[in-house]
Amino acid sequence: MERIKQLLQGKGLKVTTQRIIVYQVMERFRHATADGVAKEVRAIVPTITVATVYHILESLCQVGLISRLDTRDGKIGYDITAKTHHHLFDGRVGRIEDYNDAGLTQVVREYFATHPVSGFSVDNITIWIDGKFDEKNSSET
């Protein structure tokens, strides 16, 4: 609780119980849709509105405590990891795991340096890698 208070204060956000709970839910889920977070938060604090949860998620995003996640189905999603990273995705179970590999990012960056796309400049490189997690590891998260 104290750690999250400091995170919020460090980003200039007022510490409220609602913000702390939204952040705690994001820490538990890691990757989640706005609807998924709202449902979980409302199970803990029934009086909070869905709109308030959305607003808090956006404010956490704006200060860089969490990031927007482009979910594969077009829903608004959020990611507890704010810095640029890749994802491993198993569509069978909807499982998303962070995948950090600076070498992969570098390879893609170098590729675009030698194979530029006309009228487009590369900023961030985030890659979704579709695949299947081993069955025995599927229930760990």
Ligand SMILES: [Zn+2]
């Ligand atoms: Zn992620």
